[in-house]
Amino acid sequence: MPETATGPAPIAETAAGPAPTVETVAAIGAGVPDGRPFRLGFLLHLDSDLAPAVAYRQAIDLFVAAERLGYDSGWVIHRHFRQGNEHVSSPLVLLAAIAEHTTRIRLGTGVFVLPLADPLAVAEDAAVLDGLSGGRLELGVGSGPFPTAWEAFGRSVEDRHRLFDESVTRLHEILEGRPVNSAGEVLHPPGAEVRRRLWQATTGDPARAVGAAVAAARAGDGLQLSRAGDWAGRQSARRQADIVAAYHDAATGAGHEPRVQISRAVYPHPDRAEAVRAVTPGVRRWQSWAAKDRDAGGLDVREYLERDRSLLGPPEALAESLAADPALAQVTDLLVSFVPGVPDFEEHLRLLTATARDLAPLLGWCPLQDSRTHSRAHRPSQGIPPP
Template sequence: MSGGFSLGFLSRVYRTEYNPRVYRETLELFEAAEALGFDSGWVAQHHFASEQGRLPSPLVLLSAIAQRTRRIGLGTGIIVLPQEPALRLAEDAAVLDLLSNGRLELGLGAGFDPDTFNAFGLAHEQRHRDYENNLQRLQTALGNGPLNHDGLRLQPQVPGLGGRLWEATSRVELVAARGNGLIMAPNPHLPAQAGVELVQRYRDAWTGDNGTPARIARVQGVFPLAHTPGLREDIQRYLARQKSIGVYQGPLDGDFDDILQRLGVLHGAPAAIVEGLGSGPQLGRHDHLIVQVQSASTPLGDAIRALQIIAEEVAPALGWRPAVARTAKEFSLS
């Protein structure tokens, strides 16, 4: 991995059981990450507690986070676009972007969970068609294009947000043709080299016609603490759920280290994590390394400590430097 990239983290707002405290703790996690110098923080959308994710409305939570932070980028990784009315999403995103002074990074995906599509009255098998239709509508709105025959346009207007769209998909040539950023993560059914090749395909297809740079958001599970409570049980529960809906075809038992390797999850001493990250896709100054440091059972204090290790020991060894020096309000663990 080359230097000069941006450093982010992803919270899936996991909990084994629902408790409203999960939202307040996510606010605290963003505040801690900003104090540590992280460039961005991302949240994932999960309807009906799918995968034990407790956040169906990411833009609502990010609006609260925007009022508690000043600098850190606010990303969605991802919003399930086929389940969203495109114009309403554009309106909500526009208001959030204005509230946060242009900090929103809008990550989108087609989704995969058939149960949630059924609950929304949508056809799971048509999700890619619905994704393309909604994305076209969304990009027209954010690009200040006409929305009806009378020329009605999005209000409020948000110049620049249309250039901060990200897509999580293997159809990377389409993403490049649209001028959007690519969100990628290890695929448990493919060798690690597949991620490097995916990124190269995206970069090769990039034209830059819309004036934005090619940009990668590399998502990686990273657990740098010697002891991570509940990690084994959380991952086994996650894989069992993924297997039940046909998303995961690998083994559920076997050596836990082998399972982590298959999932692309890095666990261990900082030096070993640096080595693991260094073998993946190369990142440059327009790219993001986004670490996920929580499973459903991870206490807030452990998550903050993991972010601290990454910011102070792991990311600097790969060439990252915080854009804003920690000065007056130096971060410290209580």
């Protein structure tokens, strides 16, 4: 996407001095233990025509930038075979690389397609990554949206709900340290801390969504909900609010602290018309491969954005929309993504900065006091100066 008139904020500037004070428009969130209303995370798509190696280096740089801006967490998507035009077939490997260039920001999967993997292998990789990162892994698991991935792994998508339930139960047991064989051997390194930071993405099936959320709550897992939208299989914000309420009641009833992560598409920009122009190439790109599934190919850009529930424009307008979102009343983790389409690197930096400095504070969020901690020695791949 083209660079906007405001221009991207250089990375070096994001670490220097406190962000400007922004008056709260309307706080959202259920509150988190550190006293803030919610934690702020960003979801990273790697949908681009860049070479995979270049996309991975950019991902590292974006996490470094987000850490300096005070983001609490960053999450990467999981896709096999470039499904969804993504480059991330192995998110835990990518997060391990990111871990070596950051010190504070939490590292999440949004979400790992668990039923297509061996839960024991996932647990081993997750435990090693958690050790490498200093206990920063947030492991989100789900069943994945692409039937052809199930075909490739020799499994039937018709069995996805049963296989997911079996896989997540097995993952729980392994992370909790139960023996994995007749010799009594257990996971090493231990996974007890990862177990406490496990999240489940609920199914979009309306007949199963509440039950799945309640099961996650009773297990002590966090709840992950994707973006609301007016597409087949996508939940409305009102429906998500009902799911969150059921989850919250079940978690508190079971004695667990509720953890609710909800994703929303935002594109802060002082000029909404310019923002629409900026996302148009991304919308057209998404329409080119998603039209068959989403019946979106014939829509103009503004109609697409409306059905996609993407929020574009001045931060104040976006904050008002988010504050009115019924699903966000009990959120503990707000996950922002800059879609449809994926911005180029410089625009991505601008969006990260605008969200952290101009948008999220309007909703009551602020970085933790130590959030300005500089990243480890980092060799930038995009000409970004180290701190």
